[in-house]
Amino acid sequence: xxxxxxxxxxxxxxxxxxxxxxxxxxxxxxxxxxxxxxxxxxxxxxxxxxxxxxxxxxxxxxxxxxxxxxxxxxxxxxxxxxxxxxxxxxxxxxxxxxxxxxxxxxxxxxxxxxxxxxxxxxxxxxxxxxxxxxxxxxxxxxxxxxxxxxxxxxxxxxxxxxxxxxxxxxxxxxxxxxxxxxxxxxxxxxxxxxxxxxxxxxxxxxxxxxxxxxxxxxxxxxxxxxxxxxxxxxxxxxxxxxxxxxxxx
Amino acid sequence: xxxxxxxxxxxxxxxxxxxxxxxxxxxxxxxxxxxxxxxxxxxxxxxxxxxxxxxxxxxxxxxxxxxxxxxxxxxxxxxxxxxxxxxxxxxxxxxxxxxxxxxxxxxxxxxxxxxxxxxxxxxxxxxxxxxxxxxxxxxxxxxxxxxxxxxxxxxxxxxxxxxxxxxxxxxxxxxxxxxxxxxxxxxxxxxxxxxxxxxxxxxxxxxxxxxxxxxxxxxxxxxxxxxxxxxxxxxxxxxxxxxxxxxxx
Amino acid sequence: xxxxxxxxxxxxxxxxxxxxxxxxxxxxxxxxxxxxxxxxxxxxxxxxxxxxxxxxxxxxxxxxxxxxxxxxxxxxxxxxxxxxxxxxxxxxxxxxxxxxxxxxxxxxxxxxxxxxxxxxxxxxxxxxxxxxxxxxxxxxxxxxxxxxxxxxxxxxxxxxxxxxxxxxxxxxxxxxxxxxxxxxxxxxxxxxxxxxxxxxxxxxxxxxxxxxxxxxxxxxxxxxxxxxxxxxxxxxxxxxxxxxxxxxx
Amino acid sequence: xxxxxxxxxxxxxxxxxxxxxxxxxxxxxxxxxxxxxxxxxxxxxxxxxxxxxxxxxxxxxxxxxxxxxxxxxxxxxxxxxxxxxxxxxxxxxxxxxxxxxxxxxxxxxxxxxxxxxxxxxxxxxxxxxxxxxxxxxxxxxxxxxxxxxxxxxxxxxxxxxxxxxxxxxxxxxxxxxxxxxxxxxxxxxxxxxxxxxxxxxxxxxxxxxxxxxxxxxxxxxxxxxxxxxxxxxxxxxxxxxxxxxxxxx
Numbered sequence: 001x002x003x004x005x006x007x008x009x010x011x012x013x014x015x016x017x018x019x020x021x022x023x024x025x026x027x028x029x030x031x032x033x034x035x036x037x038x039x040x041x042x043x044x045x046x047x048x049x050x051x052x053x054x055x056x057x058x059x060x061x062x063x064x065x066x067x068x069x070x071x072x073x074x075x076x077x078x079x080x081x082x083x084x085x086x087x088x089x090x091x092x093x094x095x096x097x098x099x100x101x102x103x104x105x106x107x108x109x110x111x112x113x114x115x116x117x118x119x120x121x122x123x124x125x126x127x128x129x130x131x132x133x134x135x136x137x138x139x140x141x142x143x144x145x146x147x148x149x150x151x152x153x154x155x156x157x158x159x160x161x162x163x164x165x166x167x168x169x170x171x172x173x174x175x176x177x178x179x180x181x182x183x184x185x186x187x188x189x190x191x192x193x194x195x196x197x198x199x200x201x202x203x204x205x206x207x208x209x210x211x212x213x214x215x216x217x218x219x220x221x222x223x224x225x226x227x228x229x230x231x232x233x234x235x236x237x238x239x240x241x242x243x244x245x246x247x248x249x
Numbered sequence: 250x251x252x253x254x255x256x257x258x259x260x261x262x263x264x265x266x267x268x269x270x271x272x273x274x275x276x277x278x279x280x281x282x283x284x285x286x287x288x289x290x291x292x293x294x295x296x297x298x299x300x301x302x303x304x305x306x307x308x309x310x311x312x313x314x315x316x317x318x319x320x321x322x323x324x325x326x327x328x329x330x331x332x333x334x335x336x337x338x339x340x341x342x343x344x345x346x347x348x349x350x351x352x353x354x355x356x357x358x359x360x361x362x363x364x365x366x367x368x369x370x371x372x373x374x375x376x377x378x379x380x381x382x383x384x385x386x387x388x389x390x391x392x393x394x395x396x397x398x399x400x401x402x403x404x405x406x407x408x409x410x411x412x413x414x415x416x417x418x419x420x421x422x423x424x425x426x427x428x429x430x431x432x433x434x435x436x437x438x439x440x441x442x443x444x445x446x447x448x449x450x451x452x453x454x455x456x457x458x459x460x461x462x463x464x465x466x467x468x469x470x471x472x473x474x475x476x477x478x479x480x481x482x483x484x485x486x487x488x489x490x491x492x493x494x495x496x497x498x
Numbered sequence: 499x500x501x502x503x504x505x506x507x508x509x510x511x512x513x514x515x516x517x518x519x520x521x522x523x524x525x526x527x528x529x530x531x532x533x534x535x536x537x538x539x540x541x542x543x544x545x546x547x548x549x550x551x552x553x554x555x556x557x558x559x560x561x562x563x564x565x566x567x568x569x570x571x572x573x574x575x576x577x578x579x580x581x582x583x584x585x586x587x588x589x590x591x592x593x594x595x596x597x598x599x600x601x602x603x604x605x606x607x608x609x610x611x612x613x614x615x616x617x618x619x620x621x622x623x624x625x626x627x628x629x630x631x632x633x634x635x636x637x638x639x640x641x642x643x644x645x646x647x648x649x650x651x652x653x654x655x656x657x658x659x660x661x662x663x664x665x666x667x668x669x670x671x672x673x674x675x676x677x678x679x680x681x682x683x684x685x686x687x688x689x690x691x692x693x694x695x696x697x698x699x700x701x702x703x704x705x706x707x708x709x710x711x712x713x714x715x716x717x718x719x720x721x722x723x724x725x726x727x728x729x730x731x732x733x734x735x736x737x738x739x740x741x742x743x744x745x746x747x
Numbered sequence: 748x749x750x751x752x753x754x755x756x757x758x759x760x761x762x763x764x765x766x767x768x769x770x771x772x773x774x775x776x777x778x779x780x781x782x783x784x785x786x787x788x789x790x791x792x793x794x795x796x797x798x799x800x801x802x803x804x805x806x807x808x809x810x811x812x813x814x815x816x817x818x819x820x821x822x823x824x825x826x827x828x829x830x831x832x833x834x835x836x837x838x839x840x841x842x843x844x845x846x847x848x849x850x851x852x853x854x855x856x857x858x859x860x861x862x863x864x865x866x867x868x869x870x871x872x873x874x875x876x877x878x879x880x881x882x883x884x885x886x887x888x889x890x891x892x893x894x895x896x897x898x899x900x901x902x903x904x905x906x907x908x909x910x911x912x913x914x915x916x917x918x919x920x921x922x923x924x925x926x927x928x929x930x931x932x933x934x935x936x937x938x939x940x941x942x943x944x945x946x947x948x949x950x951x952x953x954x955x956x957x958x959x960x961x962x963x964x965x966x967x968x969x970x971x972x973x974x975x976x977x978x979x980x981x982x983x984x985x986x987x988x989x990x991x992x993x994x995x996x
Binding site for chain 2: 880883884908909910914917921922923924927928929
């Protein structure tokens with residue numbers, strides 16, 4: 001609502017030794033490269049920071065997290081190697097209002113699973129380049145602004161239900177897959193004061209993040225997840241909070 | 250729905266060095282003592298096991314958890330000393346269908362916070378023996394069966410909003426406190442296949458668990474949380490699950 | 499939870515002049531015929547009453563509704579001709595605890611739409627005999643007891659999102675359709691004290707209600723929707739309800 | 748998100764023959780007078796229209812509703828006399844994206860009850876000038892922007908649970924009342940494409956709408972309820988929508 005600029009920090013694991021050819025072809029500047037370009041086109045962007053697996057301990061400090069409105073996370077092969085201290089700090093920042101946009105296989109990241117409470121709870125999947133058809137279930141949701149009723153992602157990894165997530169607060173997109181699966185592909189939750197969006201599409205070997213609908217969803221999601229204030233600390237009254245009413249009854 | 254007996258395991262920290270006089274007076278046989286008596290009056294009770302802080306590593310084994318339908322948890326002073334391995338096993342069992350009834354300060358237990366994803370997120374509280382008035386918001390909920398529209402707990406610890414929980418799937422009871430606080434005092438969630446109920450009342454220095462309404466709520470909650478099958482493992486298709494439909498299109 | 503028998507009343511419009519051949523072939527005794535047979539196999543069945551479009555004004559009286567635990571509703575061509583007085587009485591009974599199981603095109607019935615608050619809000623549909631594949635999203639839900647992770651309805655009417663319903667309290671089944679659609683095909687809500695289940699499958703020209711999985715879902719749903727007490731009237735305190743606490747402060 | 752101006756239409760029944768002295772003293776220009784002043788201070792306000800009970804048939808036309816982003820509704824004594832045709836048109840506009848802010852006794856308006864599906868379902872109430880204490884449950888919600896953790900409304904009508912509403916999508920404020928009641932006093936829902944906010948405070952004989960916190964909540968709510976586009980019509984495919992995928996399989 002305010003006109004405050006949104007500080008965004010992107011974590012992309014960008015693991016150099018994994019599938020170099022295929023991934024480089026789809027994302028020559030890394031997935032963080034294209035995600036950055038999408039956000040740089042938005043007037044509301046404040047500071048943009050990038051962390052990769054190799055730099056995440058240095059970049060994702062308490063200071064940076066405190067100065068971040070929305071944390072974007074793409075991860076896959078190195079999920080289990082991410083530093084637990086970073087995960088704890090980031091989770092606590094979400095509880096205090098930092099937005100969190102989790103992309104694709106980030107459903108299995110330590111950070112997402114910690115916030116969902118569903119550690120190790122997985123889903124069906126298959127890398128087969130099948131067609132995905134997304135359906136917009138909430139047409140008036142800010143994340144769906146400008147998105148048609150239905151659109152196709154020509155080739156992507158298939159994910160299938162049952163997806164072991166807590167019931168989403170909002171179900172924005174539902175996906176149909178060529179091979180017979182369905183998936184809750186765009187979901188929101190709140191945890192503490194923080195807003196969380198998960199979006200399923202975007203396997204590293206398909207150029208999904210170049211597709212205009214996906215770019216728009218991503219930019220919308222970052223704006224939606226940004227908090228009212230950078231840090232929504234709540235005064236919970238602490239130890240033996242005094243009664244609010246007894247004095248003046 | 251079936252007539253299967255319900256296996257219940259109660260964890261009560263029962264820490265001997267904490268407030269011995271006051272607590273012994275309210276609960277001479279421990280809180281697990283009165284909780285056991287409540288359940289033993291129910292026809293549906295199967296095996297009943299008790300674990301305390303001192304025995305929890307020995308009692309709460311994988312084998313026992315696999316044979317448990319509902320885990321009841323009361324804890325307070327020793328929250329942080331509970332074994333992380335036990336917490337992980339118990340959390341995973343909840344995801345696979347074990348019910349979980351968290352009582353009073355168990356909102357700050359490792360297990361509850363792990364399942365909620367809201368580690369370290371607290372609330373207002375005050376030990377002042379104030380009056381609590383509960384209101385039944387969902388009259389037709391199985392946990393509210395036999396409970397009046399409103400009833401009083403004469404003296405209990407006060408908890409107050411904002412309570413840093415994910416939005417409950419169901420809000421069964423809401424509490425008014427003498428000092429000016431309100432609290433979502435009876436809440437349900439699902440995580441994975443497991444059903445979770447949190448109930449606020451029951452500080453260790455007040456005889457709350459002897460009150461008939463509270464006893465009924467507790468017995469109802471254990472029945473409600475019991476799963477359809479002891480272990481609701483889900484076949485999620487595993488690595489590269491084959492397409493369901495491509496073959497027969 | 500109790501062993502009380504469940505009184506069920508089925509409304510099936512059973513309109514004799516509509517598609518007589520096709521429908522008679524699929525359901526020679528009417529859809530209410532096969533639904534009755536399913537329930538009669540259950541020990542918990544109490545009184546079973548049948549109403550059709552021609553008899554609904556006589557059968558669905560206040561007295562019968564007051565004696566009904568669960569109302570089942572299948573309707574299609576005569577939706578708009580159902581008596582508004584009957585609809586009002588039935589809606590109020592749901593608010594006071596009567597369960598309501600709405601089948602297939604009953605999403606467009608006056609009663610369902612009144613309870614959802616989404617009058618005239620429709621969906622995509624196509625009678626093309628396509629294959630539907632259902633996915634069980636909540637494996638531990640009583641309505642999913644005994645239902646596999648996924649199963650096929652070989653031929654049914656296709657429904658597609660966006661489905662103009664309020665967000666369900668629980669999403670039990672999600673459907674994939676051969677033609678590219680997805681649909682929230684098994685949903686629960688509570689309205690007042692009443693529990694509501696909507697199930698998508700069961701067009702009148704396909705023998706869907708003879709399929710074992712669908713029969714089990716239907717029987718489970720009737721048991722799930724049955725209230726704790728036949729009439730969960732709530733004492734809301736009426737006009738100028740006296741203060742609960744001022745007297746004894 | 749966009750910078751589009753928000754067209755607001757206020758319905759205030761403003762019934763001249765009801766309690767003239769008390770109400771005139773609290774609201775010399777009517778409740779719509781003070782609500783208008785609050786909105787006129789906001790840059791984002793577009794057209795502002797006022798309807799009262801006496802003019803509502805003339806003002807609340809299809810044309811005006813189609814040009815309205817958010818409808819505000821305050822009503823009490825003349826609830827049952829509001830024109831059903833107006834109610835139907837307004838309900839359908841909400842389903843197509845118009846926001847709806849229902850104030851105080853508008854919980855019993857035909858429009859609110861139609862959208863909630865809980866016609867005639869009431870609550871406890873008492874006009875006794877008691878103190879209400881509100882608690883902000885969702886600190887990072889746009890409607891709570893600038894609102895403290897807790898604040899007092901010195902004198903207002905008391906409402907009490909059980910409140911016969913469908914579970915809110917979001918619970919933003921919870922109220923404590925001096926006489927022992929609690930109430931879900933700030934709730935959101937979506938119906939169709941429309942966003943709905945209910946706020947409990949604001950009886951016509953107390954100057955509640957002059958209180959800064961309440962003014963801020965009201966202005967925030969109007970902004971929050973405004974849709975992404977003025978009319979979020981959804982292409983639901985109509986009769987026998989063609990298959991999306993069969994053609995290109």
